[in-house]
Amino acid sequence: MKNATKGKLIKTAAVGIDVIVPLIATITQMPIWVDMSAEATMSGLFVIFAALSVIPFFKQIKLFLKSPSVWVIWCVLFVLFLALRSIITEMVIVCFWGMIANIIGAGIYKYGSYVQDRPDAPEEEKGEGK
Numbered sequence: 001m002k003n004a005t006k007g008k009l010i011k012t013a014a015v016g017i018d019v020i021v022p023l024i025a026t027i028t029q030m031p032i033w034v035d036m037s038a039e040a041t042m043s044g045l046f047v048i049f050a051a052l053s054v055i056p057f058f059k060q061i062k063l064f065l066k067s068p069s070v071w072v073i074w075c076v077l078f079v080l081f082l083a084l085r086s087i088i089t090e091m092v093i094v095c096f097w098g099m100i101a102n103i104i105g106a107g108i109y110k111y112g113s114y115v116q117d118r119p120d121a122p123e124e125e126k127g128e129g130k
Contacts, residue, residue, distance in 0.1 A: 007116020014109035021101030022094060029090035 084091065 003118045003120050004116050007112045007114075007118075010112030010115055011109050014105040014107075014112060017108065018102050018105035022098035025094040025097040029093050
């Protein structure tokens with residue numbers, strides 16, 4: 001197998017680790033269904049979809065927050081922390097495993113780049129028709 005192919009496979013494995021480990025941590029830590037009881041918590045999927053739905057407004061939010069006053073910063077932080085308070089423990093676990101996976105994945109990816117950029121070893125002459 002050529003080094004370029006080995007390097008691409010190693011890089012693909014690194015990206016897989018970077019994505020799969022945090023995804024597994026998210027699936028195991030975030031409640032997918034919310035109980036309808038006194039102990040009901042906010043669904044992690046709600047937070048994800050809420051964040052995704054705000055993407056189109058990032059430009060306007062960025063313009064508004066370009067030089068915000070102190071009260072605006074406190075209001076934004078209050079709303080953010082209020083929304084995330086019920087799932088903060090799960091988020092810490094997901095972030096921890098995401099950090100570990102991405103540190104390992106970055107090292108593997110770097111090694112894959114190194115292997116990919118190395119020249120292939122010359123093949124020995126085989127038999128030469130004898």
